[in-house]
Amino acid sequence: MRADSRPTTRPAHNPSSPATALIVGASLAGLMTALTLSRTGVHVTLLERSDETGRTGAALHVQDGLLERITGLPTSQVPQPLAPGIQTWFAVHGALRAAIEANPIIELRQNTTVRKVGQDAHSAWALTSERQRITADIVIGADGHRSTVRRHIAPEHPDATFAGYVIWIGIADESAIRTRRWPQDVAFLGDNDNTLLGYPLPGANGSHAPGSRRLGWAWYDSSRNGLLRSTGSVNGSVVRHSLMPAGIPNATYRELAAQARELFPSPWKEAILDSIERRAVIGTPIAEYVPARLANGRVAIVGDAAHVPTPMTGSGFAESLYDAEAIANAISDSGTTTNALLNYESARIRSARNLVQSGQGFSRSFARRAA
Known part of the structure; x- marks a missing residue:
């Protein structure tokens, strides 16, 4: 309905x-x-x-x-x-x-x-x-x-039960992204092993005017469950908390950046890299x-x-x-x-x-x- x-x-x-x-x-x-x-x-x-x-x-x-x-x-x-x-x-x-x-x-x-x-x-x-x-x-x-x-x-x-993967999420300002074609709708990207949802957003003041817009992204990742357990984000089958920016190891940021460069096209790649550079990423273990x-x-x-x-x-x-x-x-x-x-x-x-x-x-x- x-x-x-x-x-x-x-x-x-x-x-x-x-x-x-x-x-x-x-x-x-x-x-x-x-x-x-x-x-x-x-x-x-x-x-x-x-x-x-x-x-x-x-x-x-x-x-x-x-x-x-x-x-x-x-x-x-x-x-x-x-x-x-x-x-x-x-x-x-x-x-x-x-x-x-x-x-x-x-x-x-x-x-x-x-x-x-x-x-x-x-x-x-x-x-x-x-x-x-x-x-x-x-x-x-x-x-x-x-x-x-x-x-x-x-x-x-x-x-709730841990679903077996984490979603990395972030937002980047248009000023940090160089692209001639601004996305108009939600993008569903990736292959069998990596899934990315990208979505255009208005600026902080609600404006859709060029220059003030933002891109949001959500990257589905099941390759880092060991990290989730070692940080206490997941304990057994239970999700305890998200990984906040300061709690994400620098090595993980570097790995994500390298993967983003290889896997995803512009402007989503640039949005992810900007979020990583600013350490403005949250890792949310998914529960059901x-x-x-x-x-x-x-x-x-x-x-x-x-x-x-x-x-x-x-x-x-x-x-x-x-x-x-x-x-x-x-x-x-x-x-x-x-x-x-x-x-x-x-x-x-x-x-x-x-x-x-x-x-x-x-x-x-x-x-x-x-x-």
Whole structure:
């Protein structure tokens, strides 16, 4: 089904539905869920462990009218407009944060790490690393592929599984790339052993004017699993963290540069080399998680906490949007909290499972042939 044909969140509020919600995680899924819930009249507290979150090089396809759809506001009232098309993660996150900050019934608490969640017949809560207990009617986990909240939902199946490869990602400014022909669309490059996705991006100010544009790239690589394990990025079958620029050995940068010169054409080669020269590369080990459950009583999960696909599916961001809308619609329509979250699970579980499984064939094939 086309993304723009999905039902949007309805603003009607059911008086017997939850009045307050805690959302663990203020990345994209958490921000979108907070905004859709607020449209039903639910007061939301967002708990985010860091000051800011960011993903160098990540790019997303943004639907036309995304912010209007999530917030219910006309274009003229959207705090930070967002153009449709391919955008950086930073641009989407910034626009959603602006909408959060303008919303009077959403509170964002940064530097708050959640260690555990729990519930009883009357409420749900999050326990922080500072031993604070924060209580609401429901708790929603939007805390990524290493979700703490997922452990409460599915203690028998808590971890996403390493897919067998890493994606190196980066962004380069047009000024650093010499090319006569600027790419107009996503490029899919490489051979059986190396896969590169390249995508033209607007400038930092959103402009597509020549001279201000950027190129983003994502290089799929299963030849460096030993590096991932030696750095602790992967432990057994579990992805622990990404390789940040300072943690990538100089020898690896040199190897990547040599491979880029040999494997990839202009302007993607130049974009990769520029990112490497600036040490502006992140290595993200890819994990996958097929959910068995999305809800348990007063607790539910959305986004990467609920389903972790390979980025090759290109659908992770859109599916997180559908999670946000589905949980808000279920709360609007259902008479009780537990019924609402069960209805959310029923609405989303098949699509969530299909999303991840649709990419597992690529992961198995790529990891096997390039190992």
